[in-house]
Amino acid sequence: MRSDNSPPRRKSPLRDTNDELTAALSRKVVGQTSAVSSIVPYLQMHRAGLAPEGRPVGVFLLLGPTGTGKTRTVEALAEVVHGSQKSMLKVDCGEFQMEHEVAKLIGAPPGYLGHRETQPMLTQQKINAAASERCDLSLILFDEIEKAAPSMTRLLLGILDKAQLRLGDNNIVNFERTMIFLTSNLGAKAMQKEINPSFGFEGMIQRERADVAHKLERIGLAAVRRRFAPEFVNRIDRVVTYKPLTSDDLSRILDQLLVDVQRLIDNRLGLRGFGIDVTARGRRWLLKKGASDEYGARELKRTIHRHLIQPLAARVAGGGIPPGSVVRVEPREDRLLLIPEAA
Numbered sequence: 282m283r284s285d286n287s288p289p290r291r292k293s294p295l296r297d298t299n300d301e302l303t304a305a306l307s308r309k310v311v312g313q314t315s316a317v318s319s320i321v322p323y324l325q326m327h328r329a330g331l332a333p334e335g336r337p338v339g340v341f342l343l344l345g346p347t348g349t350g351k352t353r354t355v356e357a358l359a360e361v362v363h364g365s366q367k368s369m370l371k372v373d374c375g376e377f378q379m380e381h382e383v384a385k386l387i388g389a390p391p392g393y394l395g396h397r398e399t400q401p402m403l404t405q406q407k408i409n410a411a412a413s414e415r416c417d418l419s420l421i422l423f424d425e426i427e428k429a430a431p432s433m434t435r436l437l438l439g440i441l442d443k444a445q446l447r448l449g450d451n452n453i454v455n456f457e458r459t460m461i462f463l464t465s466n467l468g469a470k471a472m473q474k475e476i477n478p479s480f481g482f483e484g485m486i487q488r489e490r491a492d493v494a495h496k497l498e499r500i501g502l503a504a505v506r507r508r509f510a511p512e513f514v515n516r517i518d519r520v521v522t523y524k525p526l527t528s529d530d531l532s533r534i535l536d537q538l539l540v541d542v543q544r545l546i547d548n549r550l551g552l553r554g555f556g557i558d559v560t561a562r563g564r565r566w567l568l569k570k571g572a573s574d575e576y577g578a579r580e581l582k583r584t585i586h587r588h589l590i591q592p593l594a595a596r597v598a599g600g601g602i603p604p605g606s607v608v609r610v611e612p613r614e615d616r617l618l619l620i621p622e623a624a
């Protein structure tokens with residue numbers, strides 16, 4: 282992993298080969314190979330200047346159980362192409378469930394009440410601001426599209442079809458240099474039932490897992506076809522179904538999350554900071570407590586929060602961790618012990 286003070290990369294990530302991009306994304310998005318391999322060719326098309334004109338570079342519908350990496354995929358892509366996971370524009374469709382709320386997206390027409398006050402969310406400026414010096418591609422995430430009001434779905438249709446959106450003030454926003462990600466929980470309940478309730482996804486053998494992954498895909502697509510008109514579904518380039526995470530996946534995600542915890546301590550506490558060393562037994566304890574077929578890695582994240590970050594914060598607040606020490610993290614029955622040791 283690159284530390285913050287390592288030398289800058291010599292070449293732009295967009296000059297990387299398909300394989301390098303795939304490897305970089307796969308390191309960040311664990312266990313979802315079909316998501317990664319669906320997205321990379323579109324990125325390459327844009328890089329080569331061969332993306333078709335008059336439409337977005339790529340339109341992806343991300344389906345599947347909660348906490349399996351749908352949103353993380355877009356964040357990881359932003360890290361790879363722009364150097365920051367925040368370099369994207371996220372539209373929470375849950376905020377646009379009522380017809381009148383759609384004005385927040387495109388602004389009210391001149392003369393209408395609120396015209397001056399409503400700053401549209403999808404202006405050209407905001408879309409361009411989601412790109413970076415490294416790469417002129419803007420990543421746009423429409424989260425939970427099944428919650429959007431019908432008029433928002435119609436607006437989306439125009440964006441997907443012609444890469445254009447007409448704002449309330451008649452200005453036209455161009456989406457040709459965007460990659461659009463739609464996420465949805467459609468079919469997620471039925472998918473959960475498909476995953477063997479007594480053994481979970483983890484308990485299946487390899488072949489069964491592949492079968493189930495296919496079934497989940499069919500369930501997801503059927504749910505999407507029931508909810509959205511064919512012209513909408515036809516404008517999606519790739520539908521990607523995320524699969525439940527295995528314990529190997531979760532173990533790799535745990536490594537990432539612990540690196541994040543250390544980074545948080547370094548960034549926030551500076552000279553008052555300390556190291557953390559979660560022992561093998563500590564890791565196993567966290568993985569066991571944080572395993573969940575229902576909530577995916579979200580439960581692991583919650584477990585780390587509750588059993589590591591919060592107790593650490595309490596100790597720091599009480600002055601119980603000497604700066605520069607290393608805190609060994611060991612399980613003891615139903616909790617983790619934090620044992621500061623001189624480095």
Ligand SMILES: Nc1ncnc2c1ncn2[C@@H]1O[C@H](COP(=O)(O)OP(=O)(O)OP(=O)(O)O)[C@@H](O)[C@H]1O
Pocket residue numbers: 309310311312313345346347348349350351352353354466534577578579582
């Ligand atoms: N495949 C994965 N690879 C790496 N980290 C993951 C993965 N899946 C989940 N995570 C971790 O769990 C967190 C939650 O995952 P994410 O936000 O991507 O879930 P989601 O699939 O979008 O779920 P939802 O349907 O609830 O929005 C992420 O921030 C990340 O830390």
Ligand SMILES: [Mg+2]
Pocket residue numbers: 351352353424464
């Ligand atoms: Mg999400």
